Amino acid sequence: MNPEDPQIEEISAETLESVFGVLLTQIQTILESLLRPWMAYQVLIAIGVFALAHVLAVLVGPRFDTWLRSREGWPKWRLRTGLIILRRMRMIIFVCLIWIVVLVMREATWPSRSYLLAIIANLSSAWLFIAFATRLIGNPLLRSSARYGAWIWVTLSILNLTDETQTVLDGIALNLGETRITLWLIIKAVVLLAVLIAMARLIAGASTASIRKNQDISPSMQVLAIKFLQVLLYGLAFFLGLRLVGVDLTGLAVLSGAIGVGLGFGLQKVVSNLVSGVIILLDKSIKPGDVISLGQTFGWINSLGARYVSVVTRDGKEYLIPNEDLITGQVVNWSHSNDFVRLDIYFGTAYNDDPHKVREIAIEAAQTVDRVLDFKPPVCHVVGFGDSSVDYILRFWIKDPTGGLTNIRGNVYLALWDAFQKNGISIPFPQREVRMLDGAPMSSKTVLD
Template identity: 60%
Template sequence: MEQLDSLTDQFNDLWQQAMAQGSLLLLPSRLWQIGILVLCALLAWGLTRWIKPIFHEWIRTLTGRPKWQLRVLVVLHRRLGLIIFAMLIWIAAAIMAEITPFLSRRFLLELVGTISVAILLVGFAARLVRNSFLRQVVTWFLWIYVTLYYLGIVDEISNFLDSLAFSFGDMRLSLLTVLQALIAIGILFTFARVATSTASERIHANSEISPSMKVLAVKFLQVLLFGAAFFIGLKVVGVDLTGLAVLSGAIGVGLGFGLQKVVSNLVSGVIILLDKSIKPGDVISIGDTFGWINALGARYVSITTRDGREYLIPNEDLITGQVVNWSHSNDFVRLDIHFGTSYKDDPHKVRKLAIEAAAGVERVLSVKPPVCHITGFGDNSVDYILRFWITDPTGGLTNIRGNVYLALWDTFHSNDISIPFPQREVRMLNDHQVPASSD
């Protein structure tokens, strides 16, 4: 009850201050300034509608410029109205300063101009936050803060937010503490992201580190820096981490049962990175999926197939299932194709022509020359197997097989080697037992 009375008193104090400030706006000097502000707003709106399309077309004509310059111009284009409004206000304030030496005659103009410039600077600084939702939250919060700061009521609002609190054991958590923690964590997360990006670029540029170790090092840095930013942010605002340890332990037990698959994928991802069985750029087959690895994530592996589809395979499936890594220890891949020729063709000549045809196809290795063997005498043909090697499975397997088949067709056609088709003997029987005829 006492806490409710205290909140009511603080709210009444804020209301009384707001009414007192509102009454000052009715003074003649303030009314003139309000009129000037309205005029500046209307003039800024008209100038923005005129200049913005011209500015947009000028940006579209820029080619070959660095991306950061184009981003700056886009941000300026989006905030062109506020920029013009702030410039007009400060021009009006400068004119009022020349007309009259009294500060009260331009106080409202300078206040609104200062807040407008602060809002512009906040909008530019918030571009450092890449996440769009988080950027909007940070932007709106800082806009509110700078407005309250220049209005001179930050202390009153802070006391009011601090009174909205609850206790959990020995830990007292107020709305003000939560907001301060979010601000501190957001700032530290921004620094952690910049540090992680810089370190990641240097790690990926180091050719002496294997691809899997590069991914592992980047993931480790991300967990370390962002985890440290979270706990340091809580400690800076005075949150008792001892109380949070008990609460997080209880929550962790509950999440452990509900997120077993997620934890399993995380652990599997670490194991994959440590044993180097799979790394970015490898060509793998898992089930009916064949493609090359784009990225190793904390929960899944991104695989792109030849038809442009991107599959997200859980890390656990790569640990527990059977995976064919075409480029694990080396890039050599052997391919087999089967064909048959007529019994009238010389097998020695067929084998020689098949080897020559395969050897003449691009991508087929000459250091490991093709070989051809007879595998059996079929019903309609002599069956062969042709084996050859490649070192670039990322270039595709179906296309190289097709090229070898085409080379065999051209070679056999030019050397009168026939590829037989299945033959059937048909017997037509009637009551008189007509002698059989063959087709």
């Protein structure tokens, strides 16, 4: 054990004892001042103002709620602001009333008679402002942490206890070699990182909305730009926060290099998927909204992730396909270079039906279906003479593969059925005749065979 450690612990204990002594003295002074008669009067006035604010909130709140519900055409941010005002109605009324009382008492009597009321007014105003400001933070945990942390710090600042509190927190320390980690340093680091990450999140959200509105950027490049921007902003916020706190980043760089080598061997598949995702975004082979087929999976791309691609099928199933499979496997992209897709359906008619007439009827029937393109007209060809029918192929084009392929084929088949029934075209089916030779014996065994 290092012989200097006991000395360090003793000094820290003495420092903490002196700091707590100062803090207790301040608290004792505040309590003694509260016991003075004019301070007690101010406490009673504050309680009365709070009760009046509660009564007014009970009376005004329902009417404001009814009025707010009638604002159907308002934007969402206005409705959210109105909802926050409704929830904080009592505090808003209390802040207005307490400041009116403070201003009146400052004009009517000595400043000391409104000293405590001014502190209460400042505290309630600061708490109310923090409650509104922290609503901009989307994460509930981060919002609550920022709100309560700001309330504590504002309260200490108004009561002039920040120096004593900082000294107490700075006295609680952990010595690791030449590095001294204090509780104050940890709190400052957490607050700075939270603020910087919140700012990075806000900037990233605004930039994401702007990038998505830009029609000149392809969907795949939009995803790549958004991912790159998020990594850049969050990484900059993290390292800038550590730098502002005073953490030496040299050792962190060496440590991150060693960790990176270890993760490179242990997470080869993850790294492969990450690199494959970047390649997919760069070469624009697939993008959100494309219709693809991969093995037995057929659907449209919902989103491109860092590790996988989300593909939604027609039956509502969402498949998370690793990016590596899309790079190494054979993928059918129905809408890669354009949205035009040609579909083929097969059918047969009886031999006594005129093939020329059948072809004309089939083309006209396909053209009556909504999604079949007119400027790429359908074609019909004879492809063979089967055992029971003349076989045809009908080819037509569509422009919206995201609308489904099976349903459009079914609609064309129904149109063919209706057209054939109307024009007397028959669709044959296999038939078999069994003939018994004259003189052949009949038995149950022969029938069974």
